[in-house]
Amino acid sequence: MKKQFLILALLPLALARLEASDSPINAYSRQSLSLNGKWNVIIDPYETGFYDYRYQPYDQSPAPSMSAFFMDHRPADKSELVEYSFDRSSTLMVPGDWNSQSEKLFYYEGSVWYRRLFDIKPSQPGNRLFVYFGGANYEADVYLNGEKLGRHVGGFTPFSYEITNAVRPAGNSLIVKVDNKRHREGVPTLNTDWWNYGGLTRDVMILEVPGTFITDYCVQQEKGSLDRVSGYVRLDGARKVQKGRVEIPELGTTVGFTTDQEGFARFDFALAKAQLWSPENPRLYNVAISCETDRTSEKVGFRTIEVKGTEILLNGRPIFLRGICLHEENPLRGGRARSAEDSRMLLGWARELDCNFLRLAHYPHNESMARIADEMGLLLWEEIPVYWTIQWDNPQTLDNAKSQLSELIGRDKNRASVICWSVANETPVSGPRTAFLKQLIGLARDLDPTRLVSAAMEVHADPADAKTFVVDDPLNEATDLTSFNEYIGWYVGVPDLCAQVRWVIKSQKPVLITEFGADALQGLHGDAQTRFTEEFQEDLYRKNLQMLSKIPQLRGTTPWILVDFRSPKRTLPGIQDGWNRKGLIGENGTKKKAFYLLRQYYEAKAAAP
Ligand code: GCB
Numbered sequence: 001m002k003k004q005f006l007i008l009a010l011l012p013l014a015l016a017r018l019e020a021s022d023s024p025i026n027a028y029s030r031q032s033l034s035l036n037g038k039w040n041v042i043i044d045p046y047e048t049g050f051y052d053y054r055y056q057p058y059d060q061s062p063a064p065s066m067s068a069f070f071m072d073h074r075p076a077d078k079s080e081l082v083e084y085s086f087d088r089s090s091t092l093m094v095p096g097d098w099n100s101q102s103e104k105l106f107y108y109e110g111s112v113w114y115r116r117l118f119d120i121k122p123s124q125p126g127n128r129l130f131v132y133f134g135g136a137n138y139e140a141d142v143y144l145n146g147e148k149l150g151r152h153v154g155g156f157t158p159f160s161y162e163i164t165n166a167v168r169p170a171g172n173s174l175i176v177k178v179d180n181k182r183h184r185e186g187v188p189t190l191n192t193d194w195w196n197y198g199g200l201t202r203d204v205m206i207l208e209v210p211g212t213f214i215t216d217y218c219v220q221q222e223k224g225s226l227d228r229v230s231g232y233v234r235l236d237g238a239r240k241v242q243k244g245r246v247e248i249p250e251l252g253t254t255v256g257f258t259t260d261q262e263g264f265a266r267f268d269f270a271l272a273k274a275q276l277w278s279p280e281n282p283r284l285y286n287v288a289i290s291c292e293t294d295r296t297s298e299k300v301g302f303r304t305i306e307v308k309g310t311e312i313l314l315n316g317r318p319i320f321l322r323g324i325c326l327h328e329e330n331p332l333r334g335g336r337a338r339s340a341e342d343s344r345m346l347l348g349w350a351r352e353l354d355c356n357f358l359r360l361a362h363y364p365h366n367e368s369m370a371r372i373a374d375e376m377g378l379l380l381w382e383e384i385p386v387y388w389t390i391q392w393d394n395p396q397t398l399d400n401a402k403s404q405l406s407e408l409i410g411r412d413k414n415r416a417s418v419i420c421w422s423v424a425n426e427t428p429v430s431g432p433r434t435a436f437l438k439q440l441i442g443l444a445r446d447l448d449p450t451r452l453v454s455a456a457m458e459v460h461a462d463p464a465d466a467k468t469f470v471v472d473d474p475l476n477e478a479t480d481l482t483s484f485n486e487y488i489g490w491y492v493g494v495p496d497l498c499a500q501v502r503w504v505i506k507s508q509k510p511v512l513i514t515e516f517g518a519d520a521l522q523g524l525h526g527d528a529q530t531r532f533t534e535e536f537q538e539d540l541y542r543k544n545l546q547m548l549s550k551i552p553q554l555r556g557t558t559p560w561i562l563v564d565f566r567s568p569k570r571t572l573p574g575i576q577d578g579w580n581r582k583g584l585i586g587e588n589g590t591k592k593k594a595f596y597l598l599r600q601y602y603e604a605k606a607a608a609p
Contacts, residue, residue: 031209041092041112128237131206136201159407194566232266240263332589357380359558373415381419458485519575520594532581542597
């Protein structure tokens with residue numbers, strides 16, 4: 001009874017706390033306390049810490065709070081039944097998926113409670129603190145000192161909560177329930193061809209910012225203009241109206257702005273003497289943004305990307321995208337890639353293949369991928385996990401997809417490497433599906449008018465002629481590229497079919513082949529007719545590349561895929577053993593024959609595009 005009075009008293013405060021804040025942009029440049037490292041964990045498949053014995057969520061009481069499950073939070077003088085204890089529990093490393101850290105969690109899909117204790121004091125009075133998560137797959141319920149901060153849905157984008165008034169100088173307890181159960185209405189949905197790694201898979205940190213701080217900004221070259229930059233800045237805090245500056249010291253650029261009552265200002269300026277960013281010359285400039293109460297800076301490259309007729313123009317010049325697809329996995333260590341070193345290794349392999357482009361499939365990868373691609377001069381296609389058979393009629397599913405897309409664009413909109421947002425992969429054509437995806441395309445264009453927007457679509461054989469392949473997805477009207485996957489020679493016929501294929505492509509846009517490929521077990525050799533051998537894969541690549549070169553508006557390819565990756569769908573013993581083997585590099589890092597064949601093709605393309 002007593003508890004209920006307390007609940008009512010706390011109501012307004014508690015509800016206010018549930019609102020998530022937008023993640024401060026450029027989080028890694030902020031003063032921060034890393035919470036990476038060992039976290040205590042409780043594996044909770046029945047969600048006993050979340051639901052009471054009538055299966056009512058503790059959370060849905062008006063004052064969301066921790067359940068009695070967490071006895072560690074009970075006053076020490078109470079003598080109660082103790083069934084669960086973080087103090088006595090085991091640990092997992094953060095960042096990291098749980099599947100690759102513990103054999104008993106390898107196939108686990110459910111809830112794990114994570115706890116981390118920390119002390120913190122703002123370095124200056126009036127500063128604000130945020131707890132920042134780079135990503136948690138798939139749902140995260142976050143509590144600080146027993147009170148709920150909020151829930152985040154979507155496994156691959158950053159989120160944060162303000163904790164300025166909720167922290168104590170010492171002995172804070174941050175608890176996160178991470179749940180990677182798949183849901184029919186989720187994004188992605190139940191069925192995917194990749195491993196559903198769960199956990200706090202990316203960095204966790206406490207950010208410290210001034211009372212009024214720069215929470216968001218965009219500095220990008222105007223679409224189609226080789227020498228004009230425009231952008232905006234947004235402040236968060238009590239002092240919304242401030243004077244500020246954008247500075248690029250190496251170019252001698254200083255541009256002033258004044259934020260309005262909402263803390264918002266636009267600016268634009270001429271980009272005199274700048275070297276434009278490109279794969280050949282990935283020039284980055286230090287850009288500093290400051291206002292009266294805050295200052296932040298980062299390296300930004302300037303370039304334009306457009307489509308004109310059937311050409312893709314980078315800085316006004318036609319470019320052929322020598323690409324490859326990639327999942328976010330480090331096969332050598334096992335599990336999700338999670339560090340800058342992992343990103344460097346994966347992008348380094350793409351470079352060895354002579355790529356200038358990667359398709360980061362099928363969900364947003366770690367922030368470090370785009371930052372390192374900026375440095376290395378690799379162009380990127382970034383995607384959200386609208387994959388196969390999402391619930392097209394479900395408005396909540398659409399909201400979920402929109403929020404993942406907004407968070408991705410919010411995070412990476414200042415990266416020169418990113419040239420295309422992809423809203424989906426291989427989705428079956430229907431009215432509701434096309435309407436759903438057009439809304440996402442519209443949102444991407446509103447949020448970012450400077451980049452291309454597309455989706456990996458499909459091709460189908462003409463019912464009247466099995467050798468004629470037709471690309472007529474109505475979504476093509478809304479995308480910048482005619483980008484589609486094809487598996488001729490693997491799921492469709494044998495590689496010899498390639499020589500007889502005719503294409504009917506009902507759009508006059510640049511064509512990008514977003515997938516083709518074949519499984520091959522690294523080290524398994526045989527003749528070119530034997531599936532799963534390196535020779536079969538190599539032959540399929542040769543024949544596909546010859547076939548694709550007959551498409552006059554072909555402007556790039558991203559074959560499937562750079563490295564073998566784990567998939568629970570791939571069970572063939574002795575060959576797949578839980579791995580999709582379409583990688584050009586095996587799980588041990590060894591390159592297969594097709595790697596060298598594609599490299600030759602790309603070297604030739606680089607010499608004469
Ligand atoms: C596809 C999917 C990709 C799969 C691949 C395959 O079309 O887009 O996610 O992994 O085929 O290997 O079948």
